[in-house]
Amino acid sequence: MITTSGLTKIYRSGGPRGRAITALDDVDLHVAEGEVYGVIGQSGAGKSSLIRCVNLLERPTSGTVTVAGQDLTALAGRGPRAGRELRAARSRIGMVFQHFNLLSSRTVQDNVELPLEILGLSGRERARKAAELLDLVGLGERARAYPAQLSGGQKQRVGIARALAAEPKVLLSDEATSALDPETTRSILGLLRDLNRQLGLTVLLITHEMDVVKSICDSAALMREGRIVESGTVTDLLATPGSELAAALFPVSGGGEDPERTVVDLTFQGDAAGRPVISRLARTYDIDVSILGAAVDTVAGRQVGRMRIELPGRYEDNVVPIGFLREQGLHVERAEHPGPDAPAAPPAGPAAPPVAALAKEETK
Structure with missing residues (x-):
């Protein structure tokens, strides 16, 4: 049009x-x-x-x-x-x-x-x-x-x-x-x-x-x-890795300082938003999952949210739990803070001061 x-x-x-x-x-x-x-x-x-x-x-x-x-x-x-x-x-x-x-x-x-x-x-x-x-x-x-x-x-x-x-x-x-x-x-x-x-x-x-x-x-x-x-x-x-708009619409933060622990950001939409995925993850693999931050809202009539969680162990030790999350329909992206020996994280896009400022202004 x-x-x-x-x-x-x-x-x-x-x-x-x-x-x-x-x-x-x-x-x-x-x-x-x-x-x-x-x-x-x-x-x-x-x-x-x-x-x-x-x-x-x-x-x-x-x-x-x-x-x-x-x-x-x-x-x-x-x-x-x-x-x-x-x-x-x-x-x-x-x-x-x-x-x-x-x-x-x-x-x-x-x-x-x-x-x-x-x-x-x-x-x-x-x-x-x-x-x-x-x-x-x-x-x-x-x-x-x-x-x-x-x-x-x-x-x-x-x-x-x-x-x-x-x-x-x-x-x-x-x-x-x-x-x-x-x-x-x-x-x-x-x-x-x-x-x-x-x-x-x-x-x-x-x-x-x-x-x-x-x-x-x-x-x-x-x-x-x-x-x-x-x-x-x-x-x-x-669902786009490194999206500035997604990060500003649903800001989550915290963690990521310890290379011996894995911090990932989850994006869930539709049916996935109503399922107890995190509790299933903890029970299935007998691991402690820390929720560092979450933001949930309704977008275009659908429930959408982002969550930052922390898993025990290095990133490479959590391949199976992360695979489980993806099988549940969640988009999983590693939060930035790789240690000196950690594998490279997926590209997160350019720095985002303009959108971060917008999100800060919105909360005033």
């Missing part, structure tokens, strides 16, 4: 001959039809530039953007203003903003009617459509209120209703929950997921909040310095 290929955006500070700032660097992204796709990263990673390039609010320096089979970059032309074909294509892409962008002088209903007015619908048709959308987002009784009379969550619901006015198949969300409190955030995320299912919407959202990815995303990508450094379905990422 959404594909970017070689997408690059370079800004110039101080005019055409000024210093070049690369916001997007050869970004390839594919969002499947009907999925909720999250792009996560720190400020300055390029997330906002990416989402604004998807609907050509920002013109890419190079590369292509295709939405619903239509190459938007081919419609951009050379002038600063969008042509008729690009405006028509944009009308099929809804956009939800971080700070709502509602017109304070218009009522809730008038704000929702605005894009329909631009599209040339009659007053009666605009009113009918706006009423339907406000009912859909749970604000039918607030149609005559003004934005100043609404809570932050209610304002965002109006923004979502307005984004759906032209019946788009794609909804873009630019940090839509970052200005909201946790309870309101959960409510808005639930609404986005419901709309995704009811209307068949494809949702691309950017965020710096791990809970957003954990709550509603089918797939996710990590951005850093204008590049996508990791992407995939959330369930696949959780």
